[in-house]
Amino acid sequence: MKTSDRAVAIAELRNCRIAELNHQGSGFSNSAIPQLPNSAIRRASPHRRSVLLNPITVPPDNTQKFDLLVVGAGPSGLASAIEAQRAGFRAVLIEKGCLVNSLFHYPANMTFFTTPELLEIGDIPFPSAHVKPTREEALEYYRKVAEHYQLDVRQYERVEEVSGSDGDFLVRTSTVEAEILGALEGPGKRHVPGRRAEYRARKLVVATGYYDLPNIMQVPGEDLPKVFHYYREPHPFFGRDVLVIGGKNSAAIAALELWRHGARVALVHREAALHRHVKYWIKPDIENRIKNGEVTAYFDSTVKEILPESVLLQTPNGEVRLKNDFVFALTGYHPDYSFLQGLGIQLTGDECRPIVNQETLETNVSGIYVAGVIVAGSKTNEIFIENGRFHGQRIAQDLKRKLLTATP
Numbered sequence: 001m002k003t004s005d006r007a008v009a010i011a012e013l014r015n016c017r018i019a020e021l022n023h024q025g026s027g028f029s030n031s032a033i034p035q036l037p038n039s040a041i042r043r044a045s046p047h048r049r050s051v052l053l054n055p056i057t058v059p060p061d062n063t064q065k066f067d068l069l070v071v072g073a074g075p076s077g078l079a080s081a082i083e084a085q086r087a088g089f090r091a092v093l094i095e096k097g098c099l100v101n102s103l104f105h106y107p108a109n110m111t112f113f114t115t116p117e118l119l120e121i122g123d124i125p126f127p128s129a130h131v132k133p134t135r136e137e138a139l140e141y142y143r144k145v146a147e148h149y150q151l152d153v154r155q156y157e158r159v160e161e162v163s164g165s166d167g168d169f170l171v172r173t174s175t176v177e178a179e180i181l182g183a184l185e186g187p188g189k190r191h192v193p194g195r196r197a198e199y200r201a202r203k204l205v206v207a208t209g210y211y212d213l214p215n216i217m218q219v220p221g222e223d224l225p226k227v228f229h230y231y232r233e234p235h236p237f238f239g240r241d242v243l244v245i246g247g248k249n250s251a252a253i254a255a256l257e258l259w260r261h262g263a264r265v266a267l268v269h270r271e272a273a274l275h276r277h278v279k280y281w282i283k284p285d286i287e288n289r290i291k292n293g294e295v296t297a298y299f300d301s302t303v304k305e306i307l308p309e310s311v312l313l314q315t316p317n318g319e320v321r322l323k324n325d326f327v328f329a330l331t332g333y334h335p336d337y338s339f340l341q342g343l344g345i346q347l348t349g350d351e352c353r354p355i356v357n358q359e360t361l362e363t364n365v366s367g368i369y370v371a372g373v374i375v376a377g378s379k380t381n382e383i384f385i386e387n388g389r390f391h392g393q394r395i396a397q398d399l400k401r402k403l404l405t406a407t408p
């Protein structure tokens, strides 16, 4: 595309959006649009261009007041907004990545562990060609749900700060251009604060999940670029020496997939065997690969040090040094406790569970609710989509009780 054509195309896209916003009476002006690098816009497909342009055209929204602001557009956040809307409230979702950002960053070829109907929200059926849906199908499903309910999702905007109190919260966000462009990297990897926006809301739901913060082993060399805390796909590791750390589903699935795509795989786990929660259809597969020596497993063992070309393990038989090109440390993830505490939410001492009213999920901070996996604190295997999707109904019930009798 010639430079002049590109300039016209970009101008058209911007003008469309401005016209749309003016039509909505937002009072938003051209000068508020930050400039994306033209090269990024040029490379993008028409759909992606609209994604790239959409978040930066979100106006500061301090003139409008929402009944409910939901932080995080994962399955639980979406369900919370849907239930609030169905109860007649005006809801907005703020999402620092893309829609269902955690699911987007799951392994590319994954299938879910559960059948589709257990992932449904808002009473929208989830059609799938498989007994267990693929990640692609799930992404499409949640896109369709968001469209169906016309959810107001502000993507690529991170909630930075909350002030005010029950009935009148002020939420400050920053739009993050680097995260838009880095959407294909790890879920929380790059964060360069961009334009700021403000929202006012009567109530808040925090549904920020746990997938942004990996559990760090704190071993020397963990920060080397060859060490990953997220597994995406196997092809780049063909013919390489790969160490997988962990003993749960994610580690077992990654080890199997890497081995099937020609990597030389070693697995190290600090316990004596794989975790009992490894799914019944995955367990025999990985156990047989280990028995056949196709995946070399070290149980009751830990990583002592990661070096550029090797790893040092502490095993029951003493230290073992393995030749190594890449490491997948799949040792779990945890919620952003400091974000919750920053809102004034108290956590239990042992398992870091937010203090909540068990019926309504309202926290110790009046007007702030939690939904989804963060309700379980560090016990991230207690709540998943299957059960977290119902939190929104409990919250909406309480909103009806409290907001319909209160003065806006």
Ligand SMILES: Cc1cc2nc3c(=O)[nH]c(=O)nc-3n(C[C@H](O)[C@H](O)[C@H](O)COP(=O)(O)OP(=O)(O)OC[C@H]3O[C@@H](n4cnc5c(N)ncnc54)[C@H](O)[C@@H]3O)c2cc1C
Binding pocket: 071, 072, 073, 074, 075, 076, 077, 094, 095, 096, 097, 098, 099, 100, 101, 102, 103, 106, 107, 110, 111, 112, 113, 114, 157, 158, 159, 160, 207, 208, 209, 210, 211, 212, 250, 339, 371, 372, 373, 374, 383, 384, 385, 386, 387, 388
């Ligand atoms: C590989 C894998 C397979 C799984 N398979 C299944 C399965 O088969 N069935 C099942 O039920 N569960 C499954 N789970 C678990 C399930 O995906 C999670 O429990 C679920 O996504 C939690 O939903 P959530 O809405 O609470 O959090 P999330 O889906 O993690 O959503 C939280 C959202 O909040 C956003 N966010 C965080 N901080 C901010 C901020 N400050 N500002 C704005 N946005 C923010 C994040 O970007 C994210 O999009 C699986 C998990 C993994 C890792």
